[in-house]
Amino acid sequence: MTLKSTIGALCAASLAVCGISAAHAQPVAHDNAAPNPAMKSPDHMTKAPLAKGANSFTEGEAKSRLEKAGYANVSDLNKDADGLWQASATRHGKPVKVALDYKGNVATR
Structure with missing residues (x-):
């Protein structure tokens, strides 16, 4: 048995234990999931390096x-x-x- 097939079998077994068939597994959004990295919430702005790009903020x-x-x-x-x-x-x-970039990152210059 290869590593790839072993991992696949373990994943299928884990889903089966939870009562989910591998064919019906769907990604689930959680309340604590990370926000869309394309645009930061004003409450979660970072001091990340600013990204150059088309900025649609007015x-x-x-x-x-x-x-x-x-x-x-x-x-x-x-x-x-x-x-x-x-x-x-x-x-x-x-x-x-x-400065503010198109993703919503804010940084001092």
């Missing part, structure tokens, strides 16, 4: 996302040639340059 949406990420006094907001929304803002009372 100016108002970009400002709102920056504010929800904890930046205040967002001004001089503009979209650059890489599709990143760039702005001046304050964070914890200090001036910063901040």
